[in-house]
Amino acid sequence: QRAAELVGTASGAVFLWDEAAQVLVPQAWHGMGDWFKELRLRLGEGIAGRVAERRTGMIVNDYRSWPHAVAFTLERSGITAILAEPLLYRDQLLGVITSNADGSERSFTEHDRELLALFATQAAIAIENARLYAATEARAAELEAFREIDQAITARLELSAVLEAVVAGAMQLLGTQHAQVLLWDEATQSLRYGAALGTEKERVRNQKFEFGRGINGTVAQTRQPLVLDDYRASPYALPEFPDIVATITVPVLFEDRLLGILHAHTTQPGKRFTPDDLRHFQMLAGQAAIAIENARLYDATVRQLSELQALHETGLAIISRLTLDEQLEVLVQRLGQAAQAQR
Numbered sequence: 001q002r003a004a005e006l007v008g009t010a011s012g013a014v015f016l017w018d019e020a021a022q023v024l025v026p027q028a029w030h031g032m033g034d035w036f037k038e039l040r041l042r043l044g045e046g047i048a049g050r051v052a053e054r055r056t057g058m059i060v061n062d063y064r065s066w067p068h069a070v071a072f073t074l075e076r077s078g079i080t081a082i083l084a085e086p087l088l089y090r091d092q093l094l095g096v097i098t099s100n101a102d103g104s105e106r107s108f109t110e111h112d113r114e115l116l117a118l119f120a121t122q123a124a125i126a127i128e129n130a131r132l133y134a135a136t137e138a139r140a141a142e143l144e145a146f147r148e149i150d151q152a153i154t155a156r157l158e159l160s161a162v163l164e165a166v167v168a169g170a171m172q173l174l175g176t177q178h179a180q181v182l183l184w185d186e187a188t189q190s191l192r193y194g195a196a197l198g199t200e201k202e203r204v205r206n207q208k209f210e211f212g213r214g215i216n217g218t219v220a221q222t223r224q225p226l227v228l229d230d231y232r233a234s235p236y237a238l239p240e241f242p243d244i245v246a247t248i249t250v251p252v253l254f255e256d257r258l259l260g261i262l263h264a265h266t267t268q269p270g271k272r273f274t275p276d277d278l279r280h281f282q283m284l285a286g287q288a289a290i291a292i293e294n295a296r297l298y299d300a301t302v303r304q305l306s307e308l309q310a311l312h313e314t315g316l317a318i319i320s321r322l323t324l325d326e327q328l329e330v331l332v333q334r335l336g337q338a339a340q341a342q343r
Helices: 002-007 034-038 046-054 071-076 110-154 159-174 201-205 214-222 275-320 324-342
Strands: 011-018 023-030 058-060 079-089 092-102 179-185 190-197 208-210 226-228 246-254 257-266
Touching (some): 002 011, 002 092, 011 046, 023 034, 023 046, 046 079, 058 110, 079 110, 092 110, 110 159, 110 275, 159 179, 159 190, 159 257, 159 275, 190 201, 190 214, 214 226, 214 246, 246 275, 257 275
Antiparallel strands (some): 179 190, 190 208, 226 246, 246 257
16 A cells, blocks of 8 residues: 555555465455455566566556456456566565556656665565564464473373373364374284374274275385375275365384374365474474373383282282291291392
8 A cells, every 4th residue: 555655556466475386476455356366476477477587677557458468457457557566585586566557547657666666675674574573473382382282291191191182282283173193003013093083083993004004004104294185086095084185194203113103184175284284293293202102101110010019919918828837937938038149
């Protein structure tokens, strides 16, 4: 809006460059309809695409007859002239800013372009600062989320409780309603139920996932993460799960030893898992591995103590039934054994 006022036009827009998709995407606009949000421009396409490609400003005062005009905008607007400047920060393309003359005899001059170029320089700095601030805020939120999840996991000692906390953390991180952790069973060479939340809980409770079969068995075999945007079209799809749309699965490893896999999926059409989702999931798997190993050590210690207590109680019960002479004989034998061991 401020740019439009600066050069005396009724409409304008800011396109931001989407590096992943390699397109310019309208991020904000003034004096344009909601249809404008659907516009996507590749490098060299339309005036904004050409400005982005060449990284220099451009004036088109005969837009409606310009051979490179975008048909989408011609059909939906009365734009007659466009002034555009790249948004650059330290030679990095952030996007393009445009100002439009609509249904008038207005023509842009080099003076207008100089004004918009100066404004674009300041706008690029402001956009980059806003992005850095947003990234800092996102990182702080990410660390806080992991701190809360880590506390929830490490506060539990029993293996079942640890696994449930891991699954709950997975759902929180990814914003999905379906997550599970499967444990590796060395004896049967398969994955078995550890914990699950969502509609899959009952389906996987009594299932075994064979080594190398499906996405879970494949991740266990390769020890590499897998993200599937179209699960049903993948070679890993199983007929038991026809409603799954996209999946994300990572191995749970402790000192290169396979403990199991961590899996989440969505049944929501259009939902996809991002590289950040994968990074977060792998971090959670690392936390899970330590917590699972600690829980197993705790369970083993509790079991040993229980066995020792049972043996102690059994010994007392036996001793209590012996005569005095028999008890003295047992005592002498124990003392002799102790002396022999000491020698």
